[in-house]
Amino acid sequence: MSNYGYIDLIDALKQSDPLRIFRSYAKGKSANKKQWSLIRQEIIALFFVFLAFASCSRREQVPQSQWADASPSAVETPELLAPIDSAHKEENLNAVLTQAEISQDAAENIMKSAQKDSAFSDALASATAGDPFLYFLVDKERPLPEGYEPDDLVPLNGGAYQINRSDLRLRKEAADSLEEMAAAARADGVTLLVSSTYRSYDYQVIVYNRNVREMGQEAADRESARPGYSQHQTGLVVDFGSIDDSFAQTKASEWLLANAGRFGWSLSFPDGYESVTGYRWESWHYRYVGKTLASFIDAYFGGIQQYALRFIYEWEKGASLDG
């Protein structure tokens, strides 16, 4: 085979011209062994080039969706999971804040805090780690469990505080805290008068019906709960002093506003929040929530107990849906 025959064959192969390949082959019958070995190498190399090309064209024909199915690892890398996960958490938190109708200020602060570090979720976890009735949401729309009655009520005998009747009872933990708080108030020259505490469902029936009789349905609903919907039924609530607006003018009220939180007590129905709590301002009505929850309410919810309890309620509802 002449040099021309060899070059022509390679050229023909490259152009995939079968007729020229045959002619070149025929022309080069006389080629020596060395030349044929070179030709074989070229043919083998071209065969691999052809294989690679053919496999590429086949790939192009595979529908896109099949490729997605065929390589799931491409969308499930750990690098991608982290941001998606935290974005979902942020979405959940935002949904809970909206659902719980938290004030815009508090909601923005909470979102900012949650984006920064885990301080908020840690505080939430501690605030809800103990007795669930400390943060149980009971308001105009959400009653206590039917027939609820605390099993650790203790009578109040008056120690550091005064009592205005003999049948007052609180849950043990609240009673102990009240004693501690009243001793601190007394040290500051303030005497706390305890006027109303635990009310059973049946007793609330009497209180509510009397209020309706005396002031009419609408006025009664502004300041007394229907049976089953009263915070007093938790055994964690104290009404102090005169149980009317004049209490706000007393030293005891001033002292409680400044100090109750550090003993775990929280004003349930503050001034200006009737649209949030459902109740008009009650300067005398404090609920024991424990020290951890009290500081959670102050730190993240501007001291508004209803916001914090509503947040926890919606948060747990969301969590139970997830789980």
Ligand SMILES: [Zn+2]
């Ligand atoms: Zn009350």
